[in-house]
Amino acid sequence: MLKNYLKIAFRNLKKDKGYTFINLAGLSVGLGVCLIIALFIQFHLGFDQFHEKSDQIYRIGKEVKGPEGI
Numbered sequence: 378m379l380k381n382y383l384k385i386a387f388r389n390l391k392k393d394k395g396y397t398f399i400n401l402a403g404l405s406v407g408l409g410v411c412l413i414i415a416l417f418i419q420f421h422l423g424f425d426q427f428h429e430k431s432d433q434i435y436r437i438g439k440e441v442k443g444p445e446g447i
Contacts, residue, residue, distance in 0.1 A: 424436070
């Protein structure tokens with residue numbers, strides 16, 4: 378039964394090449410974006426995790442402007 382489903386799927390993929398390309402391109406872009414977002418979140422959540430009380434650490438930033446306001 379699975380063999381029959383695969384055979385039908387490949388026939389439809391060959392018949393509708395443009396539609397297949399659009400679907401595969403959308404799937405690959407979606408998976409790529411999902412992986413990038415996951416890596417971004419993992420990177421930002423990974424700061425200072427080696428400390429014992431890492432949940433009590435806060436980051437403070439300071440922006441210094443020059444005399445021209447830049």
